[in-house]
Amino acid sequence: MPLLDVKHLQTRFYTGEGVVHAVNDVSFHVNDQETVGIVGESGSGKSMTMLSVMRLIPQPPGKITQGEVMFEGQDLLQLSLPAIRRLRGNRISMIFQDPMTSLNPVLTVEKQLTESIRVHMKLDKVAARDRAIELLEHVGIPAARDRIRNYPHQFSGGMRQRVMIAMGLACDPKLLIADEPTTALDVTIQAQIVELVKRLKEELNMAVIWITHDLSLLASLADRILVMYAGQIVESAPLDQLYANPRHPYTLGLLQSIPRLDEAQKAELKPVDGMPPDLMDYPQGCPFAARCPYVIDRCHTEDPTLEPVSDRPNHAVACWVKPNGAAVLETARAIAH
Amino acid sequence: MTRYILKRILSGIFTIWVTTIAVTLLIHLVPGDPVQIMFAQSQSTTPEQIEQIRSQLGLDRPIYEQYFMYMGRILQGDFGTTIRGNQPVLELLLVRLPNTLALALSALLITMLVGVPIGFFAAYKRGTWLDTSLMTGAIIGISIPSFWLGLMLMYVFSIRLGWLPVSGTDFKNLILPAVTLGLANAAAVSRLTRSSMLDVLSQDYMRTARAKGLAETLVLSRHALRNGLINVVNMLGLQFTYMMGGAIVVENVFAWNGIGRLAIQSIFQRDYPTIQGFILIFATVVVVVSIVLDILYVWIDPRIKYS
Ligand SMILES: Nc1ncnc2c1ncn2[C@@H]1O[C@H](COP(=O)(O)OP(=O)(O)OP(=O)(O)O)[C@@H](O)[C@H]1O
Ligand code: SF4
Ligand SMILES: [Mg+2]
Numbered sequence: 001m002p003l004l005d006v007k008h009l010q011t012r013f014y015t016g017e018g019v020v021h022a023v024n025d026v027s028f029h030v031n032d033q034e035t036v037g038i039v040g041e042s043g044s045g046k047s048m049t050m051l052s053v054m055r056l057i058p059q060p061p062g063k064i065t066q067g068e069v070m071f072e073g074q075d076l077l078q079l080s081l082p083a084i085r086r087l088r089g090n091r092i093s094m095i096f097q098d099p100m101t102s103l104n105p106v107l108t109v110e111k112q113l114t115e116s117i118r119v120h121m122k123l124d125k126v127a128a129r130d131r132a133i134e135l136l137e138h139v140g141i142p143a144a145r146d147r148i149r150n151y152p153h154q155f156s157g158g159m160r161q162r163v164m165i166a167m168g169l170a171c172d173p174k175l176l177i178a179d180e181p182t183t184a185l186d187v188t189i190q191a192q193i194v195e196l197v198k199r200l201k202e203e204l205n206m207a208v209i210w211i212t213h214d215l216s217l218l219a220s221l222a223d224r225i226l227v228m229y230a231g232q233i234v235e236s237a238p239l240d241q242l243y244a245n246p247r248h249p250y251t252l253g254l255l256q257s258i259p260r261l262d263e264a265q266k267a268e269l270k271p272v273d274g275m276p277p278d279l280m281d282y283p284q285g286c287p288f289a290a291r292c293p294y295v296i297d298r299c300h301t302e303d304p305t306l307e308p309v310s311d312r313p314n315h316a317v318a319c320w321v322k323p324n325g326a327a328v329l330e331t332a333r334a335i336a337h
Numbered sequence: 338m339t340r341y342i343l344k345r346i347l348s349g350i351f352t353i354w355v356t357t358i359a360v361t362l363l364i365h366l367v368p369g370d371p372v373q374i375m376f377a378q379s380q381s382t383t384p385e386q387i388e389q390i391r392s393q394l395g396l397d398r399p400i401y402e403q404y405f406m407y408m409g410r411i412l413q414g415d416f417g418t419t420i421r422g423n424q425p426v427l428e429l430l431l432v433r434l435p436n437t438l439a440l441a442l443s444a445l446l447i448t449m450l451v452g453v454p455i456g457f458f459a460a461y462k463r464g465t466w467l468d469t470s471l472m473t474g475a476i477i478g479i480s481i482p483s484f485w486l487g488l489m490l491m492y493v494f495s496i497r498l499g500w501l502p503v504s505g506t507d508f509k510n511l512i513l514p515a516v517t518l519g520l521a522n523a524a525a526v527s528r529l530t531r532s533s534m535l536d537v538l539s540q541d542y543m544r545t546a547r548a549k550g551l552a553e554t555l556v557l558s559r560h561a562l563r564n565g566l567i568n569v570v571n572m573l574g575l576q577f578t579y580m581m582g583g584a585i586v587v588e589n590v591f592a593w594n595g596i597g598r599l600a601i602q603s604i605f606q607r608d609y610p611t612i613q614g615f616i617l618i619f620a621t622v623v624v625v626v627s628i629v630l631d632i633l634y635v636w637i638d639p640r641i642k643y644s
Contacts, residue, residue: 056547060464088550096548101541105640106563115559116549151639167549 001073002029003207004053004175009067011045011052014060018280022048022062024231027306030175035201035208037218037239039254040228043276046211049228050177054094055084072174090120093168097180099160103152109136109163110148113170120171135166139196158189162196169200176201177209182217194221215254219243224314227251230276230287233306237315246325247309247317249294255325256332286320294321338635345631349624356620357411360613361404364396371396375420375607390420394610411617417610419603426614430596434618437595440514440588441580447519448526448576453569455523456530460538461557472531478524483583487517487590514591518583522576526569533568537561570634574627581623 011023023045030036038046051057052064055076069076071092076084088094096102104112113135114128123131129148136144139162152160161181168176178197182190198221201208210221218225218239225242227235227250235248246252274291277283286292286299298320306318364371372391376382391397394417395406410417416426459471490513494501502510537543538561546560547553585597592598596615603611635641 054548056544082552085550085552088548090550094548096541096545098541102545104542104546104560104564106567106638107559108639111559115551115555119550119552153640164545167545170549 003032003034003071004030005068005070006049006053007068007070009049009052009069010065011048011057011062012065013062015280020279021282022231022279023052024282025305026067026228026231026233028226028233028236030207030209032174033201033205033207034224035210035222037222037225038209038211038228039213039215039218039225041213041276043279044228045231046228047179048231050094050179050209050211054088054092054177055079056088056094086120089116089167089173090171091173092175092177093170093173094177094179095161095164095168095181098184099157099164099181100152100184102164103160105152108149108151109155112152113148113163113167116167116170131170132166135169136163139163139166139169139200141166157185158192161185161189161193165193165196165200169204172204173206175207175209177211179211180213181210183213190217197221227254230282231279232287232318234288234318235316236306237312241312241315244326244329246329247315247322248319248325249292249321249323250288252323252325252328255329286318294319294323296321338641341635341641342632345628349628352624353617353621356617357408358404360616361400361407363613363616364609365400371609375609407613416614416617419611420608421606426611429599429611430614430618433594433596433599434622436593437581437584437588437597438622439511440518440593440595441577441584443511443515444518444522444580444583444587445573445577447515448522448580449569449573451520451523452526453530453566455527456532457534457562457565459527459531460534463535463538472528475524475527478520479528481521483517483521484586484590486521487514487587490517491591510591510593514584514587514593517590518580518587521583522579526572526576529572530565530569534561534565537564537568540564567634567638570630570637573634574630577626577630578623581619 006029007027009023009026013020013022026045026049028036038049040046048057048062052067053069053071053076055064057064064077067077071087076087079087103109110129110132113132114125117123117128117131118125121128121131133144133148136148141147141159141162147155152163155163161184164181168178176197181197182193185193194217197208197210200206210218212218215225222239224236224238226233227242227248229250235242235246235251237246242251243255246255277287277290283289284303285301286295286304289295289299292299302320304318304320306316309315309317309322367374372387372394375390376387395403398406414427416430418425419429455471455475459468462468494513501513543556543560546556551559584595585600587593588595588597589601596618600612600615600619602608603615
């Protein structure tokens with residue numbers, strides 16, 4: 001049984017201008033101790049999917065309208081608020097993109113670190129503080145015993161993200177959701193944070209969901225990758241498989257935009273010309289049709305569902321055409337040489 | 338931080354210095370001969386007396402000399418005497434200053450106790466009928482002049498219900514003027530608090546706090562209120578200035594014996610030394626209290642305190 005099993009998740013935002021289809025029939029799972037990467041361009045619904053899992057969608061205007069989120073045998077969408085709070089920051093943690101704005105500027109690191117420890121682990125002040133210092137040392141913050149009294153703005157960006165990670169790990173979660181934790185950091189710091197999470201994941205036996213814009217970043221990190229587009233998962237495959245033989249035109253575009261996979265180059269995800277569809281006016285048929293070089297008539301009328309590629313049970317694609325990505329990448333490389 | 342405080346104190350001293358110049362010029366800004374104006378109401382003054390007063394006030398000398406004379410006297414604590422009755426101005430003002438401070442500070446307290454919770458709840462319930470009605474109430478509150486509100490409160494609580502005295506000098510007499518002044522500003526404070534809380538509630542750290550599994554009351558009291566209150570303290574200085582200004586009006590409505598009431602009386606009597614003294618004392622109090630509140634702000638906001 002997977003650790004997290006999401007089925008047909010749907011989240012909408014009811015705004016004055018219209019209904020935003022932010023998450024559309026999303027199904028995926030995460031196994032115990034697995035690292036799953038989620039990629040997709042800005043606005044594709046990566047954050048909203050994971051915030052829906054945590055039941056942290058701002059409500060109103062947001063609402064989870066459908067679906068099932070099974071975690072350790074219970075459906076999180078059916079839990080009472082106190083029950084979901086007992087899981088948040090405890091069994092499932094989430095860390096966010098910008099550690100400057102995601103940490104409270106007027107509370108010390110100690111206060112912010114110990115509050116979840118005290119709530120979930122029921123430790124007293126002294127014990128919680130000891131645990132917090134231990135956590136800070138664990139994520140590589142020097143002189144943790146002194147630094148714990150500091151405020152977030154007294155740390156550098158990379159150190160702040162380490163504090164954020166320490167907060168995420170405070171109660172030994174089974175699942176850590178990292179929403180673009182390195183996007184706000186420069187490249188060298190970025191690599192350090194990736195290494196840190198890899199190390200911690202091994203030590204703590206947890207599963208990780210890592211959201212990013214940057215497909216190349218996942219190369220050393222993820223076991224499996226989900227590609228999101230317009231609030232849908234359009235392709236899901238093990239890392240090697242996805243890099244070697246992508247079967248969705250959008251994934252193919254993403255991969256072609258990365259010059260060399262072995263170099264951790266930061267690639268802006270603008271793989272295909274054109275804009276994603278307006279989520280307030282969701283198109284009929286395949287949402288990628290307007291930008292797709294492989295489009296056929298059927299794409300305009302019928303929305304493809306995520307289906308396994310015939311010979312690969314772990315590889316699923318939502319596309320009527322499923323172009324042979326391996327061959328396309330081969331040709332592209334040949335031309336480049 | 339020390340640099341900020343030092344800068345704040347220096348700018349305060351500068352403000353008071355500018356006020357002393359303005360106060361010296363004041364007499365000459367009013368058209369006509371100041372001594373004639375001062376004694377226009379009393380027929381009994383002889384021309385000799387007028388000349389004597391003129392030289393006593395130094396009005397027969399050049400303006401810069403008048404300024405230095407005035408400054409010299411003020412620095413020795415001599416603010417002159419009243420035109421009628423020859424009472425020392427400084428003593429007259431200092432006796433009444435505590436009354437005005439008591440009024441302004443209790444009004445400030447009422448403003449905060451009423452305005453901050455209203456703003457907080459309006460923000461937390463943004464877009465609901467509660468938000469709309471509270472903020473509509475605040476707009477109406479802002480547009481009510483404080484003298485009218487004062488008269489209404491006086492009518493209801495003193496004349497109709499007979500609960501509180503119309504005027505006088507003990508603690509009970511402070512209630513109506515303080516409530517009048519406090520309510521008049523509570524509306525504005527509630528709007529300021531609302532917008533500051535809306536900002537705080539939409540911050541990323543609120544989501545982080547919820548993601549930790551904290552109960553909503555803790556999220557609000559620890560994470561939202563703390564940040565919101567910093568903004569509230571930030572506006573205390575400005576609000577206190579408003580309270581001091583409003584006190585002048587309200588003291589006269591309720592015959593509360595503060596420096597504002599004295600100021601209005603002095604204006605009617607063209608008592609220049611008292612008016613000058615009032616302006617100086619008023620400016621000094623406003624500047625000093627604002628600096629103290631600003632330092633308080635710096636001290637409670639760690640972003641400034643440790644930078
Ligand atoms: N409060 C809201 N009201 C209306 N629409 C919203 C709201 N929050 C998010 N959305 C919409 O939901 C969609 C998905 O947003 P989401 O934040 O999940 O994208 P993302 O993939 O995480 O993008 P990014 O990479 O920029 O973080 C977007 O189109 C966004 O406009
Ligand atoms: S379904 Fe059609 S439009 Fe959509 S990605 Fe496949 S080929 Fe392109
Ligand atoms: Mg996002």
